[in-house]
Amino acid sequence: MKNSYNTKGISEYINKNREEFQQKLLSEAVNVASNIEGILKEGNIDLLKNAQRLVLYVVENKKDELIAFANEEGIAWAKYSLTLAFKLEWVHAIRRSLWHFIRLYDGLNDESNITENFFEWEEKVNDGIDEFLNSFFISYSQYKDELILSQRKLVEHLSVPIIPVSQTVAVLPLIGTFDSYRMDIIEEKVLTDISKLRILTIIFDLSGISDMDEVTIAHFQKVLIGINLMGVKSVITGLRPDLVRKMVHLGIDLASFTETKGTLQQTLNNYLS
Numbered sequence: 001m002k003n004s005y006n007t008k009g010i011s012e013y014i015n016k017n018r019e020e021f022q023q024k025l026l027s028e029a030v031n032v033a034s035n036i037e038g039i040l041k042e043g044n045i046d047l048l049k050n051a052q053r054l055v056l057y058v059v060e061n062k063k064d065e066l067i068a069f070a071n072e073e074g075i076a077w078a079k080y081s082l083t084l085a086f087k088l089e090w091v092h093a094i095r096r097s098l099w100h101f102i103r104l105y106d107g108l109n110d111e112s113n114i115t116e117n118f119f120e121w122e123e124k125v126n127d128g129i130d131e132f133l134n135s136f137f138i139s140y141s142q143y144k145d146e147l148i149l150s151q152r153k154l155v156e157h158l159s160v161p162i163i164p165v166s167q168t169v170a171v172l173p174l175i176g177t178f179d180s181y182r183m184d185i186i187e188e189k190v191l192t193d194i195s196k197l198r199i200l201t202i203i204f205d206l207s208g209i210s211d212m213d214e215v216t217i218a219h220f221q222k223v224l225i226g227i228n229l230m231g232v233k234s235v236i237t238g239l240r241p242d243l244v245r246k247m248v249h250l251g252i253d254l255a256s257f258t259e260t261k262g263t264l265q266q267t268l269n270n271y272l273s
Contacts, residue, residue, distance in 0.1 A: 007059055007061070013108075014055060014059070015052075015056075021097060021101060025048070025051055025094060025097045026048075028092075029092075029093035031089055032047065032086045032089050036048070039086070042082065043080035045073075051094050051097075054129075054132060055094060057132075058125055059124075059125075066128060066131060066135075067131065067132075067135045070133075070134075070135035074138065074141075078139075078140045078144050088133075091132065094129070095126070098125060102114060160189045162190070162193045162194075162199075164199070165272065168200035169199070169203070169271050170201075171203045172190065173207075173208060176208065177209075177211050178212050183223065186220075187223045187226065190202065191223075194227065200232060201233045201234075201235065201271060203235045203236075203264065203267050203271075206236060206238045206239055207263075209238075209240065212243060212246070214250055221252055224254065224258045225257050227258075235259045236258055236259070236260045237260070237264045238262075238263060238264060
């Protein structure tokens with residue numbers, strides 16, 4: 001078997017016939033071909049150039065470079081929200097075009113030995129393309145997941161408005177259902193902002209809270225302890241009966257590190273009058 005000779009020969013053959021390869025590729029991926037300029041403009045991705053690069057990595061069995069390239073491509077497609085259907089069509093067209101040129105090369109070279117070693121070539125080519133697709137989609141998904149997480153974190157930060165009502169007093173109205181993730185955001189936001197804004201008293205208005213589970217209540221207690229350790233006074237207003245009942249059953253004692261009031265208006269009257 002002259003596998004190394006075949007590898008080098010096919011790479012040179014594809015490079016030498018680059019324009020023909022690209023034309024074959026475009027004919028195999030009609031939908032992508034009509035959008036190739038748009039993808040280049042939108043994401044600065046040269047599909048034809050990148051297809052050539054992928055093919056050579058596969059033929060020359062450069063696995064590390066192949067995976068690195070797939071990761072790079074996955075991030076680029078995710079970053080610019082390019083259509084995944086185009087990517088799938090394009091990669092499958094690359095696979096078909098590569099096999100077409102391997103057959104052409106085999107027909108022109110009596111010593112290629114590709115036909116008699118077909119199964120080894122089948123494994124090389126198809127495994128290489130599949131490796132690229134797998135790494136591409138993992139990279140694409142990870143980037144999207146991280147983007148969604150960062151956007152969610154930004155939204156959650158915006159939904160935790162610490163409102164200064166005097167030079168030393170601020171109000172934090174909490175609304176909706178709270179879980180551990182949202183309580184993490186509150187902890188980070190509160191402990192940072194009371195230091196930045198030089199707050200001496202922070203008032204938590206819980207009248208808009210629909211529910212808290214046991215883990216979140218325990219987490220909230222730790223947030224209040226942290227505020228106390230920073231030398232800042234915390235006041236809780238608007239506790240609903242069902243939430244108070246749940247705290248009592250859990251043995252949560254707030255009196256030692258916070259103060260409770262009936263309503264936000266009552267509290268503001270005390271601190272701002």
